[in-house]
């Protein structure tokens with residue numbers, strides 16, 4: 118069942134062209150598939166196609182219908198015996214998209230037919246060599262009822278419309294660019310749309326369309342703006358131009374992931390397309406901008422140059438995430454973007470990297486490839502590309518990526534091919550860097566300083582975690598940006614060290630007094646710094662690097678919380694330094710991040726054995742001390758930025774909302790009537806979803822009576838807006854109210870909730886699983902609830918179920934009591950009859 122990277126073999130066949138016809142009906146779909154095939158390896162006799170749950174109607178070879186003795190049907194394959202060197206295979210088969218709840222292959226989202234084929238969905242549409250190194254030219258005809266499905270889409274350019282006298286019609290699409298089957302897409306439905314155009318740098322006019330449910334057209338404008346910005350950016354930064362006459366995006370409500378970069382026909386989770394001021398938060402707008410760009414950037418990093426096999430996934434994902442992060446940094450505040458990206462990395466990837474499901478960005482084996490669309494492959498993968506960028510610098514990096522595009526355009530390649538281009542174009546040896554692709558776990562760096570006679574010594578020791586099987590791993594090679602400040606806070610040295618050995622010492626001379634170290638600036642390497650003592654309060658005041666200034670604040674706060682946990686004593690120096698931050702005159706969205714205290718996840722990562730009760734207590738205590746001590750200042754900041762109310766999306770107003778809402782969440786700790794009134798007023802007068810959601814969340818967690826009123830009001834207003842209802846479910850499932858589980862159970866029966874829609878499951882069940890206080894309840898009720906959900910959802914949608922299994926990843930780090938409860942539930946799930954390989958793979962790793 119397990120697939121290994123080392124077993125990779127070149128394909129024995131090539132598919133030159135593929136012609137597909139889809140006849141869509143209400144009960145079933147008939148697929149006709151004609152492939153022009155050439156044998157590449159003449160020793161090969163039979164053609165073994167991938168085919169999952171397909172009803173075969175007819176198979177013919179070079180126009181002659183094949184008798185059943187000429188082919189073998191197995192669970193996951195269709196094998197045609199004894200094929201010639203060049204031939205045409207034509208297959209007719211039947212599928213049932215209406216019953217497809219796994220949302221993989223061809224399925225229905227509401228009334229819309231759509232597809233999701235990455236990584237291996239295509240084999241459940243029609244028999245094929247469903248692997249990314251088989252690249253072919255696709256021509257697709259879609260035929261359906263004219264009234265129900267006026268819009269018929271597939272990849273490439275529209276080449277023909279077929280009208281007929283009955284109620285059906287058809288459209289033929291042709292994609293001239295050879296592509297793997299995972300990039301195939303089809304959409305049929307009665308859709309609304311908005312259109313625009315983009316003229317590329319060489320003067321080609323491209324038609325841009327965004328399709329959505331009828332009535333949502335006016336929520337597509339931000340996505341369209343983002344698309345045009347992304348197209349411009351990729352031309353300017355990477356010299357990459359779009360290559361078809363048309364670019365289509367379709368928003369659907371039922372989608373397993375964020376979005377999919379199908380050639381010329383991106384399909385999106387509607388959460389990453391639809392937005393207006395009444396229904397979307399500032400964070401939603403940012404998220405749309407980044408995902409739209411991400412999928413667009415895949416056209417070159419993913420589609421034109423794709424992966425040889427799925428072990429190379431980070432080749433396209435790591436690189437494309439790096440590209441979308443840089444795009445967002447250019448579009449918004451670069452300093453805020455960097456901090457947000459690192460925060461996300463630590464919350465998700467660091468936790469994964471410390472768990473039994475950890476894996477290198479290039480894994481060696483998998484049972485279900487769907488389980489490897491992870492924070493490690495994506496976000497750590499992006500950090501790895503960022504380090505290459507740091508080594509090369511902007512100019513050489515541009516030269517190297519040009520070389521990459523020139524050399525490998527139209528091919529399916531490996532991460533080694535990418536690194537070849539980087540080292541050749543960048544004129545640098547990256548051999549030692551490759552460990553980043555093959556090792557797992559977050560590297561640590563122990564930092565020790567000494568100072569004597571004007572000489573400052575920095576001694577660095579790499580601490581490399583062992584593999585899951587307790588094998589030793591090698592030291593890493595990475596850029597470490599640093600700065601030294603003198604006692605007045607003036608920067609006296611800026612340098613990028615290259616760390617390569619297990620242990621090394623760097624010496625800096627001619628100082629009058631011991632300088633203050635600012636290390637891993639910009640988070641130049643995705644590592645954990647271990648340092649006994651550090652001048653955090655000094656760095657909070659004087660560090661000129663916005664990332665390490667933020668970092669100093671976080672570290673100081675974490676240290677303070679740790680002390681609170683063991684001794685109940687507050688570090689006054691921290692409180693004082695925090696007061697200094699309140700007065701800082703910096704960009705307000707950056708300031709909102711500086712003022713944020715460490716998350717539960719961040720505190721948890723410092724504990725040998727996790728105890729959430731202790732974490733919550735200490736966190737509450739610190740928040741309360743801060744809120745009490747600085748109450749007036751905080752209220753001032755709140756008022757100054759709350760008025761005048763505005764729904765502008767300009768950076769200035771986004772920043773005002775960010776700081777004001779940060780302050781409100783800190784004031785929350787006072788749990789006073791005054792704060793409740795502030796939140797109530799904010800809810801009632803809010804012009805934006807950003808303000809409304811924060812106010813609602815604060816009210817809910819203050820446990821005041823008005824919370825019920827506001828929640829009811831919110832529900833009534835938005836019950837028909839499924840994207841807004843996700844927020845509603847998330848607030849209730851994340852609540853600190855004692856009866857949260859009871860309410861979650863009840864909400865499952867709400868008429869808005871639907872267990873088949875991943876967004877809704879993620880916002881209700883997923884949010885509860887992240888509600889540490891109640892998910893980890895000592896009576897085991899949280900675990901039991903989630904285990905039951907996993908068993909039920911696994912039968913509907915295995916990908917969604919295995920996603921929920923992730924909440925159990927912390928199992929081995931929990932105290933014995935919770936660990937035993939978790940294991941009991943996991944054993945129950947894994948012994949369920951017919952459990953999917955997706956859920957099996959995750960749980961099996963945790964239980965081992």
Ligand code: ARG
Pocket residue numbers: 235236374376377378411412434487490
């Ligand atoms: N390639 C898509 C993206 O990153 C994600 C596809 C995820 N598919 C999956 N089966 N997990 O934009």
Ligand code: ZN
Pocket residue numbers: 411415433434437
């Ligand atoms: Zn991607």
